[in-house]
Amino acid sequence: MGENKLQAKxxxxxxxxxxxxxxxxLLRTVIGTYQHPLMxxxxxxxxxxxxxxxxxxxxIYGCMQIPVGxxxxxxxxxxxxxxxxxxxxxxxxxxxYADSYAVALIYRMLMGFGASFGFxxxxxxxxxxxxxxxxxxxxGLSQFLGTLGPMIAAGPLESLSETTGVSWxxxxxxxxxxxxxxxxxxxxxxxxxxxxxxxxxxxxxSEKLSTSLLRLFKRIQPWYIxxxxxxxYFTIEYxxxxxxxxxxxxxxxxxxxxxxxITTAWIGYAIGCPLxxxxxxxxxxxxxxxxxxxxxxLISVSTFLYSPNKLYIQIAFFMLGLSASGQSIGFAxxxxxxxxxxxxxxxxxxxxxxxxxSAINAPTIGFFxxxxxxGAPVSLDNYLLVFNVLIFIAALAIIMSxxxxxETFCKSSIDFTILxxx
Numbered sequence: 001m002g003e004n005k006l007q008a009k010x011x012x013x014x015x016x017x018x019x020x021x022x023x024x025x026l027l028r029t030v031i032g033t034y035q036h037p038l039m040x041x042x043x044x045x046x047x048x049x050x051x052x053x054x055x056x057x058x059x060i061y062g063c064m065q066i067p068v069g070x071x072x073x074x075x076x077x078x079x080x081x082x083x084x085x086x087x088x089x090x091x092x093x094x095x096x097y098a099d100s101y102a103v104a105l106i107y108r109m110l111m112g113f114g115a116s117f118g119f120x121x122x123x124x125x126x127x128x129x130x131x132x133x134x135x136x137x138x139x140g141l142s143q144f145l146g147t148l149g150p151m152i153a154a155g156p157l158e159s160l161s162e163t164t165g166v167s168w169x170x171x172x173x174x175x176x177x178x179x180x181x182x183x184x185x186x187x188x189x190x191x192x193x194x195x196x197x198x199x200x201x202x203x204x205x206s207e208k209l210s211t212s213l214l215r216l217f218k219r220i221q222p223w224y225i226x227x228x229x230x231x232x233y234f235t236i237e238y239x240x241x242x243x244x245x246x247x248x249x250x251x252x253x254x255x256x257x258x259x260x261x262i263t264t265a266w267i268g269y270a271i272g273c274p275l276x277x278x279x280x281x282x283x284x285x286x287x288x289x290x291x292x293x294x295x296x297x298l299i300s301v302s303t304f305l306y307s308p309n310k311l312y313i314q315i316a317f318f319m320l321g322l323s324a325s326g327q328s329i330g331f332a333x334x335x336x337x338x339x340x341x342x343x344x345x346x347x348x349x350x351x352x353x354x355x356x357x358s359a360i361n362a363p364t365i366g367f368f369x370x371x372x373x374x375g376a377p378v379s380l381d382n383y384l385l386v387f388n389v390l391i392f393i394a395a396l397a398i399i400m401s402x403x404x405x406x407e408t409f410c411k412s413s414i415d416f417t418i419l420x421x422x
């Protein structure tokens with residue numbers, strides 16, 4: 001399709017990909033809503049729960065990002081999305097009936113494998129089906145739709161479980177049914193798009209895959225962007241999946257109110273993704289938006305950690321979501337570092353860094369919390385001591401955005417030759 005033309009088919013394909021992204025995002029974060037019943041039913045420690053909820057999922061998810069990019073490049077969007085949807089469906093049903101920690105880990109691993117296709121496929125649907133000059137806006141809109149998943153997990157499901165007593169097993173059974181519906185939609189409606197663009201045909205010089213990948217990994221800018229994206233995104237994901245509600249409870253906030261505070265963060269994220277994407281595309285600036293989000297992250301983390309005022313904490317969580325949405329600009333910036341045939345791999349590199357570092361950080365924080373409490377119930381002072389690492393991460397984001405990441409001016413840093421199609 002033409003570079004600047006919108007098609008109904010493109011919107012349909014993008015919409016289904018965004019729906020699957022919402023679904024895998026919900027699978028990723030919903031487990032945090034049921035932390036206490038899961039820990040009770042499976043007899044888990046804080047460390048074991050962090051491994052189940054975050055580490056095992058994100059390690060598989062993160063390690064699969066570059067392979068998923070290669071898979072999508074080789075077998076296409078439709079087949080790749082089918083693999084992801086089927087794995088998520090099966091793992092959701094299996095997790096719902098897990099009767100031990102080991103069984104739950106196996107299905108959580110399969111869940112992470114299936115979910116690993118979601119974000120890359122969504123990004124490729126934007127890249128292949130949507131006008132390229134508005135890529136950051138559509139990536140932001142996709143993130144807006146995707147964040148409905150954690151927003152549902154944090155607030156509404158928390159209230160539902162409190163008022164009706166719906167168990168986590170019923171919830172994951174319903175998620176399995178949702179996976180079946182998405183699989184059907186992918187099979188019926190999703191199509192691949194070719195590389196033709198109107199009257200032009202993009203030609204690439206033939207090169208060994210290993211040689212191309214080695215060249216990609218030797219470039220330093222994508223790594224800087226990936227580190228910055230991780231710093232912006234880690235805190236909101238960690239608080240949603242792990243200790244966010246428990247920490248807020250020790251600050252005198254009820255469980256349901258804590259759930260809605262986390263929902264507020266995802267609302268900020270959902271608003272920030274398309275908003276900052278729009279500003280970035282219109283102003284043709286990536287670096288300035290990334291720097292602003294980094295400063296916002298430091299202010300928000302410092303506020304919700306140390307402010308005793310509930311209103312300020314609520315505002316800080318909204319600001320945290322806004323700051324985290326800067327990572328969507330990171331993906332648009334990464335795409336401008338690669339040739340077209342390696343854009344999926346570039347997306348995979350960025351997302352892999354986010355997920356793998358998050359997977360390492362989460363149990364590390366859980367370990368230090370267990371160590372700090374020394375067998376006693378965890379206290380607010382324990383949380384504040386260990387959560388200082390979140391301030392360090394936000395400060396690192398500022399350093400990376402100002403001193404290391406270069407401005408792209410919304411243009412590809414890799415030129416390719418375009419020949420007229422005769």
